[in-house]
Amino acid sequence: xxxxxxxxQVSKAFGAVTVAxxxxxxxxSGEALGVIGPNGAGKTSMFNLITGTLSPTSGRxxxxxxxxTRSSAAKRCRAGMARSFQVxxxxxxxxxxxxAMIAATQAGGMHGRTAEQFCLEVLDQTELLDRAxxxxxxxxxxxxxxxxxxxxxxxxxKLLMLDEIAGGLTDAECGALIQTIRDIHARGVTIIWIxxxxxxxxxxxxxxxxxxxxxKIAEGAPRAIMESPEVQEIYLGxxxxx
Amino acid sequence: xxxxxxxxTRTSPAARIAALLGALIxxxxxxxxxxxxxxxxxxxxxxxLYLALASLWNLMAxxxxxxxxxxxxxVGFGGYMLFALTIFGGLHPLGAIALAGALGALIAxxxxxxxxxxxxxxxxxxxxxxxxVFRLSFAQVSALGGGSGSxxxxxxxxxxxxxxxxxxxxxxxLALGSAVLVIAAVYLFLRSRNGLALTAIRDNELxxxxxxxxxxxxxxxxxxxxxxxxxxxxxxxxLQKLRxxxxxxxxxxxxxxxxxxxxxxxxxxxxxxxIIGTLIFFLLRETLADxxxxxxxxxxxxxxxxxxxxxxxxxxxxxxxxxxxLFPLRFRVKPSPQSTKG
Numbered sequence: 057x058x059x060x061x062x063x064x065q066v067s068k069a070f071g072a073v074t075v076a077x078x079x080x081x082x083x084x085s086g087e088a089l090g091v092i093g094p095n096g097a098g099k100t101s102m103f104n105l106i107t108g109t110l111s112p113t114s115g116r117x118x119x120x121x122x123x124x125t126r127s128s129a130a131k132r133c134r135a136g137m138a139r140s141f142q143v144x145x146x147x148x149x150x151x152x153x154x155x156a157m158i159a160a161t162q163a164g165g166m167h168g169r170t171a172e173q174f175c176l177e178v179l180d181q182t183e184l185l186d187r188a189x190x191x192x193x194x195x196x197x198x199x200x201x202x203x204x205x206x207x208x209x210x211x212x213x214k215l216l217m218l219d220e221i222a223g224g225l226t227d228a229e230c231g232a233l234i235q236t237i238r239d240i241h242a243r244g245v246t247i248i249w250i251x252x253x254x255x256x257x258x259x260x261x262x263x264x265x266x267x268x269x270x271x272k273i274a275e276g277a278p279r280a281i282m283e284s285p286e287v288q289e290i291y292l293g294x295x296x297x298x
Numbered sequence: 299x300x301x302x303x304x305x306x307t308r309t310s311p312a313a314r315i316a317a318l319l320g321a322l323i324x325x326x327x328x329x330x331x332x333x334x335x336x337x338x339x340x341x342x343x344x345x346x347l348y349l350a351l352a353s354l355w356n357l358m359a360x361x362x363x364x365x366x367x368x369x370x371x372x373v374g375f376g377g378y379m380l381f382a383l384t385i386f387g388g389l390h391p392l393g394a395i396a397l398a399g400a401l402g403a404l405i406a407x408x409x410x411x412x413x414x415x416x417x418x419x420x421x422x423x424x425x426x427x428x429x430x431v432f433r434l435s436f437a438q439v440s441a442l443g444g445g446s447g448s449x450x451x452x453x454x455x456x457x458x459x460x461x462x463x464x465x466x467x468x469x470x471x472l473a474l475g476s477a478v479l480v481i482a483a484v485y486l487f488l489r490s491r492n493g494l495a496l497t498a499i500r501d502n503e504l505x506x507x508x509x510x511x512x513x514x515x516x517x518x519x520x521x522x523x524x525x526x527x528x529x530x531x532x533x534x535x536x537l538q539k540l541r542x543x544x545x546x547x548x549x550x551x552x553x554x555x556x557x558x559x560x561x562x563x564x565x566x567x568x569x570x571x572x573i574i575g576t577l578i579f580f581l582l583r584e585t586l587a588d589x590x591x592x593x594x595x596x597x598x599x600x601x602x603x604x605x606x607x608x609x610x611x612x613x614x615x616x617x618x619x620x621x622x623x624l625f626p627l628r629f630r631v632k633p634s635p636q637s638t639k640g
Contacts (some may be wrong), residue, residue: 072454107508115515133510153306153559153631158498161491172306176631180301188304211509273454273499 059118060085060246061215064194066105066115068270075101076112077270083215088237088247090261090278092254096289098270099250100142106248108132120214133163136214140204140221142250148193152184155192155203156210158262163211165293175210181236183229198224205233215246222253234259254282268291308489309626316624323555327474331467343470343538345580346477348533351553352572353480353558354524359558360567361488361500362520364420368425369555371409372402372525374547376532378436384454393531402403402529406522414518426550433548445578447543455540469538476531483527485569485625493627496520500567533587559597563604565611567595569625574612 059082068076075098083089095100104110104119108129115289117125124132138159147155156175160166166174179185185211187195192203205221218237222230230253232287237260241247257264257278266274266289275282281287330339351373359365379398383389389397413424437445459465487493498506499513507513532553536542546552556579564575575577582600608615617623 109504109508128512129507130510130512133508139508141505145502145505145508147498147505149501150497151628151630153629154497156492157629158494158506158511159509162495162498162506167491172629173301176301176304176306185304185631207509244378 059083060087061106061122061248062116063106064116064118064119066080066102066112066117067224068101068110068112074270076105076115078113078115079105079270079272081265081272081275083246083248084085085246086241086244087263088249088261089242090264091248091250091267092257092264092287093253095268097267099267100219101217102267103139103248103250107217133211134139135215137217138163138208138211138213138215139217140201140208140219142219144197144204145202145279146192146195146200148191150192151189152192152195152199152203152206153179153188156206158229159207159210160212163213166212169247174212178206178209182209183232205236209240213245215248216240218247218249218251220250220252222251224255225253230256258282301540303634304631307630307632308628310622310630312622313624315623320624324478328471330470330474331463336466339466339470339578340538341584343473345576346473347535347538348557348560348579349477349572349576350473350480351528351557352564352576353477353484353569354528354531355554355557356561356566356572357484357487358524358536360561360571361465361496362517363500363503364517364521365422366425367422367550367554368427368429369524369528369557370548370550370552371425371429372406372528373532373553374429374436374544375405375432376402376534377528377536377542377547378442378535379529380536381442381448381450385448385451391454391537395530395537397525399530399538402532403522403526404524406421409525410518414514414521415577420534429548429550429554433544436547437544443543446539447546449541450537450632458537469534472534473538476534480527480531481569481573488569488627492516492519498625533595559601562613563601563611563617565613565617568611568613568617568623569627570617570623571613577597578612 061083063079063081065078067074068077076220079102091099105112106266109128110122112125119132119135119137122135124135147158153175153290156179157171160171160175176185179188182205184202184206187199192200195203201221208216208218222233225233234256237247241260249257249261253272261278262267264276264278265272266281266287273290274287330342334342355369376398376482380391381396383394383397383405384391387394409428413421413428416424416601436442442448455465459468488497495506496516498509498511499516503513536547560575560579561572563578565571582597586596604611
């Protein structure tokens with residue numbers, strides 16, 4: 057089966073700074089892929105390249121059988137991608153519910169009561185229902201992170217891209233988040249998840265890739281990757297011979 | 299938590315009262331020819347036209363983020379089209395107003411393709427330059443009086459209504475109708491799916507694009523529709539003035555600076571803001587206009603004080619204190635009645 061998302065030698069450089077260096081990998085349909093790597097490794101830049109917020113210097117990106125390398129972010133979203141932003145980007149002057157409604161109506165293609173009901177369900181799932189009428193600009197950082205997840209879910213994507221949504225949660229909240237993402241995965245949604253909270257990631261993903269200096273340095277089964285000496289050294293800063 | 303305990307509503311008691319009061323005020327205003335004097339009606343007519351211009355500029359700048367200082371391009375264009383179409387095209391003035399709108403949209407398309415390449419302050423300057431190009435171009439047309447302008451022939455004026463009072467009533471109702479039409483159109487648009495997209499763009503373009511909203515297309519549509527309606531208002535303005543010249547038609551002071559003042563002090567990015575702003579602007583103008591230059595200094599001072607003390611304008615101040623909206627755009631999630639009992 058052809059890959060649902062394929063990155064083919066994707067590179068991006070800002071002058072002398074390379075944020076993506078010949079990145080190539082495939083994500084089959086229905087997979088949950090975890091992405092780890094040190095701060096500044098280029099994980100979020102990779103998300104920006106996939107979603108169209110950045111355009112690559114070279115290389116190709118294929119999504120659902122289409123070459124989307126030159127497509128706008130909006131077009132890729134309508135083709136079925138949705139993401140959360142690591143640095144939350146709320147519609148500050150609108151309420152939490154309205155933020156969800158924008159995702160459901162513009163990206164999710166829903167209308168009227170159906171959209172409203174769907175948003176209520178997602179807000180319940182992400183524990184923001186009691187803040188539904190709060191202006192998004194008035195949320196705490198944690199609330200804004202939840203709103204990022206909410207919007208991504210309301211978009212009803214085929215490919216869900218999550219960028220560090222578990223940081224700062226209590227154990228109980230993290231458990232609930234894991235369950236939410238598992239449920240979405242079980243529905244057949246393809247997921248790419250960047251996360252520093254490794255235990256949350258390992259509870260969900262089928263496969264891991266490791267990024268450093270814009271390069272893919274390892275790829276494989278989660279446990280094996282986490283235990284490999286090169287990951288221990290580069291990602292966790294532990295000497296290889298220790 | 300049971301989701302059937304919640305429902306979503308877009309109205310509120312305040313909005314229902316506002317709608318009722320609005321309807322009553324509208325009836326009183328429609329009946330103005332029977333209770334208001336000639337001078338008052340002329341003043342109110344001018345007020346309604348400014349209200350329409352301000353509501354349109356607010357849609358463009360406050361929601362689509364297109365801060366144009368060149369809307370006088372379309373006011374003047376509409377005015378000149380009224381003169382050209384009635385004098386040379388032999389059209390009835392009302393037909394000419396409608397056609398001026400269509401032509402305004404047409405001319406806005408290439409203008410938008412040009413100036414949409416500019417961002418922020420450069421966009422603002424670009425719109426002003428375009429307006430100057432319009433002014434200089436119309437000053438070259440000798441058939442329309444060139445730089446000194448021309449007057450609307452008596453025959454065309456009389457085709458509107460035979461008697462003077464008939465014409466005055468008609469132009470008052472046209473001004474009132476255009477303000478009501480513009481506000482209703484803005485309100486209905488903002489309530490629609492596309493209006494939600496536009497509001498999202500206002501708040502965060504990065505997130506809006508990532509949620510499938512075509513930012514360029516949305517802004518383009520807003521710009522072109524705003525241009526068309528502004529041209530129609532321009533035609534109406536010069537139907538009342540009966541005389542047009544390039545300097546009056548493309549005046550940045552009259553058609554843009556005052557409009558920005560109205561929107562900013564009233565509350566940019568809200569439907570209510572331009573209404574409050576227009577009332578305050580006319581109140582200041584009518585009480586201070588005799589003072590000459592001091593009047594403009596007072597206007598500037600008021601604008602500076604409000605921008606510093608209430609950056610969201612007077613309506614922003616009221617809204618944040620009382621959490622009300624007269625034109626209900628918000629979605630509100632409320633507990634359903636049956637669940638509050640149990």
